[in-house]
Amino acid sequence: MMEKTFDLVIIGAGPAGMAAAVEAAGHKLSVLVLDEQPEAGGQIYRSVNTTERLRPETYALLGDDYQNGKKLQLSFHQTSVTYLSGTVVWLVESDRTVHFLRNGSTNQVTASRLLVATGAQERPVPIPGWTLPGVMGAAAADVLMKSSGVIPSGKIVLAGNGPLLWLTASRLAEAKAEILAVLETINYSNYLRALPCLPQALLANEFLLKGLRMKSVVRKAGIEVLSGVTNLHAEGEEHLQKLHYTHQGKPRIIDVDTLLLHEGVVPNIQLSSQLGCEHDWYELQYYWHPVLDEWGNTSIDGVAVAGDVGIVAGAPVAEASGHLAGLDTAYRLDRISKKQRDDAAKFFRKKIKHNNAIRPFLERLYSPNPEILTPKEDSTLICRCEEITAGQIRKSVELGALDLNGAKAYTRCGMGQCQGRMCGLAAAGIVADTLGKSPREVGFYRGRPPVKPVTLAQLAKDENETIVS
Amino acid sequence: MLKRYGKSRGKTVSIWFEGQPIQAHEGESVAAALLTSGVKYLRHAQVSAKPRAPYCWMGVCYECLLEIDGEQNQQSCLIAVKDGMRIFRQSSAAENT
Numbered sequence: 001m002m003e004k005t006f007d008l009v010i011i012g013a014g015p016a017g018m019a020a021a022v023e024a025a026g027h028k029l030s031v032l033v034l035d036e037q038p039e040a041g042g043q044i045y046r047s048v049n050t051t052e053r054l055r056p057e058t059y060a061l062l063g064d065d066y067q068n069g070k071k072l073q074l075s076f077h078q079t080s081v082t083y084l085s086g087t088v089v090w091l092v093e094s095d096r097t098v099h100f101l102r103n104g105s106t107n108q109v110t111a112s113r114l115l116v117a118t119g120a121q122e123r124p125v126p127i128p129g130w131t132l133p134g135v136m137g138a139a140a141a142d143v144l145m146k147s148s149g150v151i152p153s154g155k156i157v158l159a160g161n162g163p164l165l166w167l168t169a170s171r172l173a174e175a176k177a178e179i180l181a182v183l184e185t186i187n188y189s190n191y192l193r194a195l196p197c198l199p200q201a202l203l204a205n206e207f208l209l210k211g212l213r214m215k216s217v218v219r220k221a222g223i224e225v226l227s228g229v230t231n232l233h234a235e236g237e238e239h240l241q242k243l244h245y246t247h248q249g250k251p252r253i254i255d256v257d258t259l260l261l262h263e264g265v266v267p268n269i270q271l272s273s274q275l276g277c278e279h280d281w282y283e284l285q286y287y288w289h290p291v292l293d294e295w296g297n298t299s300i301d302g303v304a305v306a307g308d309v310g311i312v313a314g315a316p317v318a319e320a321s322g323h324l325a326g327l328d329t330a331y332r333l334d335r336i337s338k339k340q341r342d343d344a345a346k347f348f349r350k351k352i353k354h355n356n357a358i359r360p361f362l363e364r365l366y367s368p369n370p371e372i373l374t375p376k377e378d379s380t381l382i383c384r385c386e387e388i389t390a391g392q393i394r395k396s397v398e399l400g401a402l403d404l405n406g407a408k409a410y411t412r413c414g415m416g417q418c419q420g421r422m423c424g425l426a427a428a429g430i431v432a433d434t435l436g437k438s439p440r441e442v443g444f445y446r447g448r449p450p451v452k453p454v455t456l457a458q459l460a461k462d463e464n465e466t467i468v469s
Numbered sequence: 470m471l472k473r474y475g476k477s478r479g480k481t482v483s484i485w486f487e488g489q490p491i492q493a494h495e496g497e498s499v500a501a502a503l504l505t506s507g508v509k510y511l512r513h514a515q516v517s518a519k520p521r522a523p524y525c526w527m528g529v530c531y532e533c534l535l536e537i538d539g540e541q542n543q544q545s546c547l548i549a550v551k552d553g554m555r556i557f558r559q560s561s562a563a564e565n566t
Contacts, residue, residue, distance in 0.1 A: 057475025
């Protein structure tokens with residue numbers, strides 16, 4: 001069997017992956033980029049070329065933050081990088097052999113160095129009734145605008161918190177969608193907690209201004225905005241019909257067709273976890289992330305991480321961290337000297353520092369709603385694939401589960417198609433709460449291959465020879 | 470319940486869902502094309518057989534799994550429509566036991 005080797009294999013073609021590829025290719029490294037999506041850009045610039053070409057109204061609606069992705073995408077495609085779209089990585093071995101699925105066949109390559117740039121996912125929001133058709137993520141609705149030029153029809157409510165809740169609300173308001181309300185799950189105590197970080201945030205005041213602009217678009221559209229909303233509960237038979245919530249102590253019900261939930265964004269750690277990289281718990285935003293050095297290198301030799309999978313900080317930081325990883329790869333493969341690497345890094349470090357100035361403020365203001373970190377109602381479904389409830393997870397602890405992987409073994413929670421991406425954080429919260437421990441102590445699912453489903457027929461159809469550099 | 474935004478779209482293509490023809494546009498995902506055409510849900514949950522529709526729209530939640538051109542378990546929110554595509558819902562474990 002012919003084995004193909006690259007200096008650098010990058011998984012994911014969002015801002016981090018594309019920037020790392022551009023940097024590495026610029027230093028004459030052979031680079032392969034494996035991307036799950038049909039077009040390079042990640043979620044932030046999803047389908048940016050297709051949208052410009054086929055859906056001009058949507059392209060205009062999405063504005064500069066989206067359209068700027070074209071520049072990076074263009075410079076990415078102008079390099080000598082081998083780019084494979086529609087490609088799903090399902091196993092990475094510790095010798096950096098990467099196994100992937102493409103066009104219904106499996107294939108593998110070996111990397112001198114590997115960069116995991118798998119980005120982030122929206123934090124799942126397990127309220128009662130969240131599995132009903134009509135309920136989806138707010139960032140998901142934004143991705144849908146980009147990927148297909150489609151928006152929700154009928155009556156819409158957005159609920160939760162975070163910059164992306166407001167971004168989606170403002171874009172939908174500008175698209176004249178019928179938004180009934182934005183229900184924020186944060187209250188004044190979040191503002192008090194965030195206030196000491198405001199002076200630092202003012203150093204990057206363009207982000208604060210952007211936030212204020214999004215809120216003003218929503219308010220000018222006459223949309224009701226409530227804060228301190230609790231007890232969200234979606235109701236319906238075959239489809240979402242009603243939303244229950246509590247505001248200022250009073251229970252309320254509204255008729256609604258689409259509910260967009262959002263409680264922030266969390267790193268997509270399946271591959272770094274499957275590789276066995278050391279991870280740490282980030283208490284402020286309640287998620288696990290790989291432990292990295294200042295160049296993005298993980299605890300595993302030859303494996304680095306760039307972008308939101310390391311720590312969620314947004315596209316500009318992801319792009320800069322991609323450059324840092326690319327520079328370090330070039331240094332470690334003897335293309336540039338240590339000094340050249342360090343000098344070139346200064347520009348990107350400055351950029352990261354500037355963009356990160358806002359983070360302490362945002363992370364305190366928009367901390368995830370405690371109600372969804374440890375869902376209280378026993379009947380709430382946590383694992384959507386295997387249909388395991390909060391009550392069943394609590395019961396597994398009573399039966400003797402000592403951590404999250406124990407609860408998984410008792411209940412099958414996390415063993416479905418999504419491999420724990422949707423249930424993991426809430427299940428860990430429930431296990432921790434029941435045991436009276438912290439989420440850090442109960443750990444997280446160990447990523448197991450295949451991290452994405454692969455059939456025996458696809459495994460049998462191994463087309464290792466066909467890859468072209 | 471979804472709708473298309475903007476009048477300019479890619480060229481029209483025909484896809485088949487559960488044996489019925491549906492009009493879609495080039496550059497739309499299969500899941501988006503179906504849910505804008507009045508389809509209310511894409512799959513039945515494995516245990517309860519209750520209806521489900523995409524939650525994440527980015528390949529994480531697997532609520533969009535469909536049989537596309539004879540291949541089962543396709544993530545229809547990541548796959549673009551093609552003229553003549555034949556799409557079916559899959560039966561859940563609950564329905565088969």
